[in-house]
Amino acid sequence: MFWADTIANEIITKRQAPYRVFDWWTPSGMPHAGHVRTLLIHNAIAYGLKLHGQASTYFYGWDDMDPMDGLPPDLDAATYNQYMGMPLYKVPAPKPGFASLADYYTAKYLEAIETLEIYPEVPKTSELYESGQLNSMIALALDDAAKIRAIYADFGVIHSSDWHPFQVVCDNCGKLGTTYVTDWDGETVAYRCMPNLVTWAQGCGHEGRKSPYNGNGKLPWKVEWPAVWMVMEEDYEGGGKDHFTRNSSRDYGRRIVRDVFGGEEPIGYPHEFFLIGGKKMSSSKGLGLTANDAAHILPPRLMRFFVYRISPQRQLNFTPEGDSIPLIFDEFDRALTAYHTDPESDLGRVVLYAHQSDSPLPQYTMRFSKVTFLIQMPHINIREIAVREKGDALTSAEDEELAVRIEYARRWLSTYADESAKFTLQPDMPTVTLTHEQAVYL
CATH class of the missing domain: 1.10.10 (Arc Repressor Mutant, subunit A)
Known part of the structure; x- marks a missing residue:
C-alpha cells in the first residue's frame, strides 16, 4: 500500500474527523529546499484523507515567537547583533514592506509554497500567544513546574529548583532568549534578564515581575510543542528524524502532554532528510538550495511526484545538475x-x-x-x-x-x-x- 494511504487509514482509525494535519517552521533564515519535502509529505497526508472521503485541513505554521538565536548570512551583523534574543516577529525586516524579520522570511517561503500549488492554513505562534489561546497551557506548565523539572531530569537535563518553564519578554530591552523566570505566584512571574544566560545574546540585567499571558513570553520549545498540540487539536504532525530520536523533543512532548496537560500526542512519523548533492541544508546558516529555487526546478506535479515516490522514512537525495531532471520526467512518464x-x-x-x-x-x-x-x-x-x-x-x-x-x-x-x-x-x-x-x- 502507498505510504500516504497507510497513514491516512491510521488517522481515520485512531482519531475523530474532521482531521487536522500540521507542520511548523521557524522563520529564522531563508527557507531551504529540505523544508519542501516535509511540506509536501504533510500535504500528501491531508490530501490522502480527502481521497478517503474525509474532511481534513492542512496547517503549515510559523514559530515566529522564537528568539533570534543565530545570524543568517544574508543579514548584516553590525545591524542585527543588537536584536539577538528578541522574538523573531519583533525583529525588523531587512527590506521595507515587511512587518518583521519573521514576516520577511515567511513571505519568501509562501512564494515557494504557492509555486508548488500548496495552499495550507498558516497559523503563527505569536498570534497563539497574543490572542490568549495558550494562556491555559502556560498556567498548567507554571503550576506544574516541579513536575516538568522532574521530566527533564528523567532525560538527563537537571534544572535548579527555581527554574520555571517560561521566558518572558524583558520590559527593558525587549529580549526573550535572555530571561530567566524564578517565581510564579499564580498571576505573575518574577524574572531576571541575564547578561550571560546564553552565548548568542546578552541580557540587560533588568529584574521585574509581570503576567506571563497574552504574548508577554513563551514556553520553552519542549513544553511549547505539546501545548500547541493541545490548543490546535492536532491529529497528525511528523517531522525530521532529529525530532524523533531517543530523548528527543518528541519524547519530552509525549511525557508533558500526558502528565502535565492531560492530553495525547498527535500521530506522527519521522522523515529522513532531503539532501542536495548529498548535503544537509540549514536556513539559519544559509546552507543549500533555497525553497524558492527548488520550487522552480520542476513543475508542481513533478515535484510532488519526485517527493511522494519515496517513503518519507528513506533519505531523498537530489542533484539538479546533469541529466537528473530529464530522468525524473522519464520516471514520471513510466508511472x-x-x-x-x-x-x-x-x-x-x-x-x-x-x-x-x-x-x-x-x-x-x-x-x-x-x-x-x-x-x-x-x-x-x-x-x-x-x-x-x-x-x-x-x-x-x-x-x-x-x-x-x-x-x-x-x-x-x-x-x-x-x-x-x-x-x-x-x-x-x-x-x-x-x-x-x-x-x-x-
Missing part, C-alpha cells in the same frame, strides 16, 4: 503509464497524489529529453511533431503538459543542463574550401 493501466497500483497512487486535481491526466507525453532537443531548433513546430508522434490530435491535458515541458526544458537548458545538451543551429551554411580528395569523396 503515468502504470496509472492508466492500474490506478490502484502503488505507482498509480503516487501519480494520483501528485496530480491533486479532478482534471484528466494526459495519455500521451513527449519525452522531456526530446523536447529539450527540439526547442533548440527554431524552425521546428513541436506541437506538429507531437501530433504526428501520437497519431492523433492532442487533448487539452496533453497540450497543457507539452507547454509545461517546453517551459521547463528552456529553464533546464539555462540552469542545470550540461554543455553537451546544448547546441545552436547556424543560420547559413558555412563557406569552406574542399580539397580535391574531399570533393572526390563527397
Whole structure:
C-alpha cells in the first residue's frame, strides 16, 4: 500500500474527523529546499484523507515567537547583533514592506509554497500567544513546574529548583532568549534578564515581575510543542528524524502532554532528510538550495511526484545538475503509464497524489529529453511533431503538459543542463574550401 494511504487509514482509525494535519517552521533564515519535502509529505497526508472521503485541513505554521538565536548570512551583523534574543516577529525586516524579520522570511517561503500549488492554513505562534489561546497551557506548565523539572531530569537535563518553564519578554530591552523566570505566584512571574544566560545574546540585567499571558513570553520549545498540540487539536504532525530520536523533543512532548496537560500526542512519523548533492541544508546558516529555487526546478506535479515516490522514512537525495531532471520526467512518464493501466497500483497512487486535481491526466507525453532537443531548433513546430508522434490530435491535458515541458526544458537548458545538451543551429551554411580528395569523396 502507498505510504500516504497507510497513514491516512491510521488517522481515520485512531482519531475523530474532521482531521487536522500540521507542520511548523521557524522563520529564522531563508527557507531551504529540505523544508519542501516535509511540506509536501504533510500535504500528501491531508490530501490522502480527502481521497478517503474525509474532511481534513492542512496547517503549515510559523514559530515566529522564537528568539533570534543565530545570524543568517544574508543579514548584516553590525545591524542585527543588537536584536539577538528578541522574538523573531519583533525583529525588523531587512527590506521595507515587511512587518518583521519573521514576516520577511515567511513571505519568501509562501512564494515557494504557492509555486508548488500548496495552499495550507498558516497559523503563527505569536498570534497563539497574543490572542490568549495558550494562556491555559502556560498556567498548567507554571503550576506544574516541579513536575516538568522532574521530566527533564528523567532525560538527563537537571534544572535548579527555581527554574520555571517560561521566558518572558524583558520590559527593558525587549529580549526573550535572555530571561530567566524564578517565581510564579499564580498571576505573575518574577524574572531576571541575564547578561550571560546564553552565548548568542546578552541580557540587560533588568529584574521585574509581570503576567506571563497574552504574548508577554513563551514556553520553552519542549513544553511549547505539546501545548500547541493541545490548543490546535492536532491529529497528525511528523517531522525530521532529529525530532524523533531517543530523548528527543518528541519524547519530552509525549511525557508533558500526558502528565502535565492531560492530553495525547498527535500521530506522527519521522522523515529522513532531503539532501542536495548529498548535503544537509540549514536556513539559519544559509546552507543549500533555497525553497524558492527548488520550487522552480520542476513543475508542481513533478515535484510532488519526485517527493511522494519515496517513503518519507528513506533519505531523498537530489542533484539538479546533469541529466537528473530529464530522468525524473522519464520516471514520471513510466508511472503515468502504470496509472492508466492500474490506478490502484502503488505507482498509480503516487501519480494520483501528485496530480491533486479532478482534471484528466494526459495519455500521451513527449519525452522531456526530446523536447529539450527540439526547442533548440527554431524552425521546428513541436506541437506538429507531437501530433504526428501520437497519431492523433492532442487533448487539452496533453497540450497543457507539452507547454509545461517546453517551459521547463528552456529553464533546464539555462540552469542545470550540461554543455553537451546544448547546441545552436547556424543560420547559413558555412563557406569552406574542399580539397580535391574531399570533393572526390563527397
